[in-house]
Amino acid sequence: MADPFDPPDERLVSLSKDGSLGAFNSLVERHQTAVYNLCLRLLGQSQAAEDAAQEAFLSAFRALPSFAGGSFRSWLLRIAANESKDELRRRRRKDASASLSLMYDNTELPLEPPDAAPGAELLYERKEAAAAIQHALLELPFDQRQAVILCDLQGLAYDEVARVTGSSLGTVKSRIHRGRGRLRKVVLKNPELFDVTRRLDGGER
Amino acid sequence: MLMAIPWSVRPHGRWRKQLDAYVDGELTPPEHARFDAHVASCARCARQVEDARALNAILRSMPEVPAPRSFRLTPEMANQARAASAPVARPSRVPLFVAQLATGVAVAALATVFAFDRLSSGSSSNGTLAAPRAASAPQSQAASGAAGAADSGGTKQALEAPSSTPADTPTPSPTPGVASPSAIGVTGAGLPSATPTTPLSPTPVAPATGPGPSATGESSPPAVPTAPPGAGTPPTPSPHEEAPFGPSGGNGSTTPLVPGLAQTPLAPATGTTSSGRSDWFVPTEAGLAGLAAIALITTIVLARRRRRN
Numbered sequence: 001m002a003d004p005f006d007p008p009d010e011r012l013v014s015l016s017k018d019g020s021l022g023a024f025n026s027l028v029e030r031h032q033t034a035v036y037n038l039c040l041r042l043l044g045q046s047q048a049a050e051d052a053a054q055e056a057f058l059s060a061f062r063a064l065p066s067f068a069g070g071s072f073r074s075w076l077l078r079i080a081a082n083e084s085k086d087e088l089r090r091r092r093r094k095d096a097s098a099s100l101s102l103m104y105d106n107t108e109l110p111l112e113p114p115d116a117a118p119g120a121e122l123l124y125e126r127k128e129a130a131a132a133i134q135h136a137l138l139e140l141p142f143d144q145r146q147a148v149i150l151c152d153l154q155g156l157a158y159d160e161v162a163r164v165t166g167s168s169l170g171t172v173k174s175r176i177h178r179g180r181g182r183l184r185k186v187v188l189k190n191p192e193l194f195d196v197t198r199r200l201d202g203g204e205r
Numbered sequence: 206m207l208m209a210i211p212w213s214v215r216p217h218g219r220w221r222k223q224l225d226a227y228v229d230g231e232l233t234p235p236e237h238a239r240f241d242a243h244v245a246s247c248a249r250c251a252r253q254v255e256d257a258r259a260l261n262a263i264l265r266s267m268p269e270v271p272a273p274r275s276f277r278l279t280p281e282m283a284n285q286a287r288a289a290s291a292p293v294a295r296p297s298r299v300p301l302f303v304a305q306l307a308t309g310v311a312v313a314a315l316a317t318v319f320a321f322d323r324l325s326s327g328s329s330s331n332g333t334l335a336a337p338r339a340a341s342a343p344q345s346q347a348a349s350g351a352a353g354a355a356d357s358g359g360t361k362q363a364l365e366a367p368s369s370t371p372a373d374t375p376t377p378s379p380t381p382g383v384a385s386p387s388a389i390g391v392t393g394a395g396l397p398s399a400t401p402t403t404p405l406s407p408t409p410v411a412p413a414t415g416p417g418p419s420a421t422g423e424s425s426p427p428a429v430p431t432a433p434p435g436a437g438t439p440p441t442p443s444p445h446e447e448a449p450f451g452p453s454g455g456n457g458s459t460t461p462l463v464p465g466l467a468q469t470p471l472a473p474a475t476g477t478t479s480s481g482r483s484d485w486f487v488p489t490e491a492g493l494a495g496l497a498a499i500a501l502i503t504t505i506v507l508a509r510r511r512r513r514n
Contacts, residue, residue, distance in 0.1 A: 025277040036272040057276045152264035158231045177225045
């Protein structure tokens, strides 16, 4: 197990470029959680996220010869984001009442990992809070959602977010600012879900 | 305390805008220091910073969901992807081919329109000439001995014109225009556009047009008034030069000519031809420009698509 994870991405990429499927699959395993989570948060539906993630890895495999270097992870996340966008468009087209069904699914989405971790009440609280956040995220415009997810959920720096989204630093800044502004409102509207907000609420007064 | 007053009075939009970048540590060091100083003195902004930090904490605490399954590619998937990537490569070639084809078609269309333009301008000028000149035609045509043959019927000329025009039209315009005294004013305008045509048949053609009745279709009406050598000049430039020619030539003698075709044989001919043709030239030129634009856009769009692939 240690072996495939030791070499840096660059090494695995060059091996993959030479035709090693094993090397590529090592990259897949290394990044699949990040890719899947990005898709999941962007789409709000686990099945859609699964499809998008698989498509993303296939596209990455296909496009590998054109990978020019730099951060493989950023490149991969960019592909995943594009795949998610496509998937979203596809699903919207499929069902006329897309937005409605999407919202229904959303509310259930964060409960997705039912056996994720044993934590009883704390987990439940977090799930509720996560559900509210996820719901709010899905109401953001795609670009803002993408920026917030990459920055806050995936922990990318602004310049990395810019690289992944193919936009300027200034654009990233304003998208994050606007996206978070809306999320903040949601959090303040549901203070019971977030014990942190109680503190904030008190502070506000 | 003195410092606190301006801070609190100051609109906080600017700070609010920087808030998230500040919390994320994405401000430049000087910006960050300034923000720090502000937060230290502004309770409102300090509260907002707390808010933002709390939200970040909430967002960061969003559980990372483990992948429901492995997304490893099976060898079959890899092969399929490789096979699929071949067609992916193909489309990039197709657009190029299509782009070339589209460009070719557009160029062909341009050429056709251009040819048509010449023909139609020839016939149209004849037609326009014929209508107003119906009465005057006999006089002016009779005057022009050489042209007389072609003049027999204004409409007939139009029919003849097409065959003769392609060869004749370009030739007369350049050489005679420059040489003829009446055209002097015109030469300046005529030269730039005329230049391309001149090389085709400079001197040899020019003489032919003057004497040759065949050329008359276009040139005969104007040729009559001026002179066998110079006569060719005014009409000939029309196919290409009409627009520039019209105004410049008009200054000298054309303006009055239009209405008074019958009155002055020399002047009317040039005036009418130029005015009539320039009217025709606008739409045809617009058409040319439109086609060129379409060709350009098609090429650009396809090139972009290709790049994307």
